[in-house]
Amino acid sequence: MEPIKVLTANIDKPNSASIDVYLAGGGYKAAEKALKMKPEEVTQIVKDSELRGRGGAGFPTGMKWSFVPKNAPRPTYLLCNADESEPGTFKDRVIIERDPHLLIEGMIISAYAIGSCPMSYIYIRGEFYFGATVLDKALEEARAKGFLGKNIFGSGFDFDITVHRGAGAYICGEETGLIESVEGHRGQPRVKPPFPAVVGVFGGPTVVNNVETLACVPLIINNGAEWFKGFGSPKNTGPKLYCVSGAVKKPGVYEFPMGISLKELIYEHCGGITGDRKVKAVIPGGASAPMLTADELDLPLNFDAVMKAGSMLGSAGIIVIDESMCIVDAVWRLAKFFAHESCGQCTPCREGTNWMETVLDRLERGHGRQQDADLLLDMADNIGGKSLCALGDAAIGPVISSVKKFRDEYLYHVEHKSCLPGTTRYRRLDVAMAVH
Amino acid sequence: MAELHPDSAYAPERFADPAKKVEFSPEAKKKFDYLLTRYPNKEAALLPVLHLAQEEWGWISPEAVHYIGGLLDLSPATVFGVVSFYNMYNQKPVGKYHVQVCTNLSCMIGRAYDIYEGLCEKMNVQPGQTTPDGKFTITEVECLGSCGTAPVVQINNDYHENMTVEKVDALLKTLK
Numbered sequence A: 001m002e003p004i005k006v007l008t009a010n011i012d013k014p015n016s017a018s019i020d021v022y023l024a025g026g027g028y029k030a031a032e033k034a035l036k037m038k039p040e041e042v043t044q045i046v047k048d049s050e051l052r053g054r055g056g057a058g059f060p061t062g063m064k065w066s067f068v069p070k071n072a073p074r075p076t077y078l079l080c081n082a083d084e085s086e087p088g089t090f091k092d093r094v095i096i097e098r099d100p101h102l103l104i105e106g107m108i109i110s111a112y113a114i115g116s117c118p119m120s121y122i123y124i125r126g127e128f129y130f131g132a133t134v135l136d137k138a139l140e141e142a143r144a145k146g147f148l149g150k151n152i153f154g155s156g157f158d159f160d161i162t163v164h165r166g167a168g169a170y171i172c173g174e175e176t177g178l179i180e181s182v183e184g185h186r187g188q189p190r191v192k193p194p195f196p197a198v199v200g201v202f203g204g205p206t207v208v209n210n211v212e213t214l215a216c217v218p219l220i221i222n223n224g225a226e227w228f229k230g231f232g233s234p235k236n237t238g239p240k241l242y243c244v245s246g247a248v249k250k251p252g253v254y255e256f257p258m259g260i261s262l263k264e265l266i267y268e269h270c271g272g273i274t275g276d277r278k279v280k281a282v283i284p285g286g287a288s289a290p291m292l293t294a295d296e297l298d299l300p301l302n303f304d305a306v307m308k309a310g311s312m313l314g315s316a317g318i319i320v321i322d323e324s325m326c327i328v329d330a331v332w333r334l335a336k337f338f339a340h341e342s343c344g345q346c347t348p349c350r351e352g353t354n355w356m357e358t359v360l361d362r363l364e365r366g367h368g369r370q371q372d373a374d375l376l377l378d379m380a381d382n383i384g385g386k387s388l389c390a391l392g393d394a395a396i397g398p399v400i401s402s403v404k405k406f407r408d409e410y411l412y413h414v415e416h417k418s419c420l421p422g423t424t425r426y427r428r429l430d431v432a433m434a435v436h
Numbered sequence B: 001m002a003e004l005h006p007d008s009a010y011a012p013e014r015f016a017d018p019a020k021k022v023e024f025s026p027e028a029k030k031k032f033d034y035l036l037t038r039y040p041n042k043e044a045a046l047l048p049v050l051h052l053a054q055e056e057w058g059w060i061s062p063e064a065v066h067y068i069g070g071l072l073d074l075s076p077a078t079v080f081g082v083v084s085f086y087n088m089y090n091q092k093p094v095g096k097y098h099v100q101v102c103t104n105l106s107c108m109i110g111r112a113y114d115i116y117e118g119l120c121e122k123m124n125v126q127p128g129q130t131t132p133d134g135k136f137t138i139t140e141v142e143c144l145g146s147c148g149t150a151p152v153v154q155i156n157n158d159y160h161e162n163m164t165v166e167k168v169d170a171l172l173k174t175l176k
């Protein structure tokens, strides 16, 4: 399979973030076209395209939009999820920094389709300071051309966008955590139902969509649903950005029709494994996705196939772990992440993630106990499905999959108080750890 | 009585000193007024207003918490609850250069711990602490969303990608 340039068509042009370059490439034609249609027609085209959310869950976008009630008592909102905090994910940043107008155009069309009120927010992680300045500038340009503001394209539709910076909290990527954070609160997820489509931000119906999802929308409007379905396979359609990092020679963001195999992506496009070593494990969809082993690399990277293999495509953040890395230490680092990022609302998640981190660390330090592998599975069992939001379920993915697939490596730590020969820990144990 | 650790909840540093009043500069006040126009209520402007405050003062002091609460009609407890929830709001002053080393998995595979541990050792500081001259604060952070160019070190607002121990050393030498 050859890499494609569909979502990334503009990013290598000089000055790609400017509105002039975007307009020269046919920019804002899709918005003009969509705003001449009825909102339901726009939604129908997106439904027909079988576009699924690129933020993690792969939920059909057109269907999500159609859940928004008409004539709700409070204003309807569109929120763009640009939190991009899932470890291993760095695709939205490419669009934000190098083709911000594609995102803005996608938001105009999507907002029109759902009947949005005149204000919308891009929730961008606070660390993306540069991205926020690029977006602010692009929004200024779009306002100056009348693509944002009152009566856009003479359609009577008023719409504007504000960049809302987060401040360092992974949980604000979860859609209800994000909503809380836009409202100025601690980003603690809400109990569902009510779902955001009914009661979301400021009490109004709310659609939260990922940057890449929204960036697909102008392409679909311009080229049609059939064209979009020409990429990938049924129910897993469209061009897709894959982020590859970790132990590969050429890490980066790659665009392919949805469904390239892991093996082809890693070996033919990313130059293979660092030092020509072997693959030990691959995380296919960001830190939350259960690990796959070297035997599972033929897997096509689409939502359904990865799900069937017991993992998830998630945000398509592919992290490659080679044979020389201690798997227990890799999992410890992910467990530490989830322990740090648990919002603390539910006891199983708050306490459990910390305990998983502790047990993994004690294995590394040579204090592991015979029952620790099973203890980890037991803890995972007490977190999964027993917490309020999907972070709890995410936190156990790497733990369960690695204990099941690399149990011998866990047991080696208990018996020999060291890592499996040929594997190393990529940190020292003597430097004080920052507290959570 | 035993000395209180400055991080203790009872430490005097954690309470607003009524004698110390803080106030936004006229430029910041202008930005503040603009921010309020972008949200349907005042409370929603809290995160951007805290960013503004941190730009002004480098950290969110207890006095700033009270001041911002007053501006947005929120209790200091509500404001502090938000400040303490989010990583990026500094609850104590940081050095002129806040060196934030990502050590999450992709960066770890790129040997980010060599960078992080090396910096703590060389500067003789504990993680999260500031060098005595007030120049550098070293912090370990979670994934910065730039794993394709790991390891990544964020200094103040800027990302530095594809780092190595040597490159970081050279970079820090250029910071005056």
Ligand SMILES: Cc1cc2nc3c(=O)[nH]c(=O)nc-3n(C[C@H](O)[C@H](O)[C@H](O)COP(=O)(O)O)c2cc1C
Residues within 6 Å of the ligand: A052, A053, A054, A055, A056, A057, A058, A059, A061, A081, A082, A083, A084, A085, A086, A170, A171, A172, A173, A174, A175, A176, A208, A209, A210, A211, A213, A214, A389, A390, A391, A394
């Ligand atoms: C813990 C957690 C973190 C998440 N982080 C992100 C994120 O950083 N970016 C994102 O787009 N979606 C993230 N999501 C998924 C969102 O909740 C939501 O499903 C998504 O934004 C919906 O957009 P989509 O339908 O366009 O994919 C996260 C979910 C969870 C549970």
Ligand code: SF4
Residues within 6 Å of the ligand: A171, A188, A189, A341, A342, A343, A344, A345, A346, A347, A349, A350, A387, A388, A389, A390, A391, A392, A393
């Ligand atoms: S599962 Fe974890 S992150 Fe999610 S609401 Fe509960 S404590 Fe917070």
Ligand code: FES
Residues within 6 Å of the ligand: A087, A088, A089, B102, B103, B104, B105, B106, B107, B108, B142, B143, B144, B145, B146, B147, B150, B151, B152
């Ligand atoms: S792991 Fe360091 S930037 Fe993602």
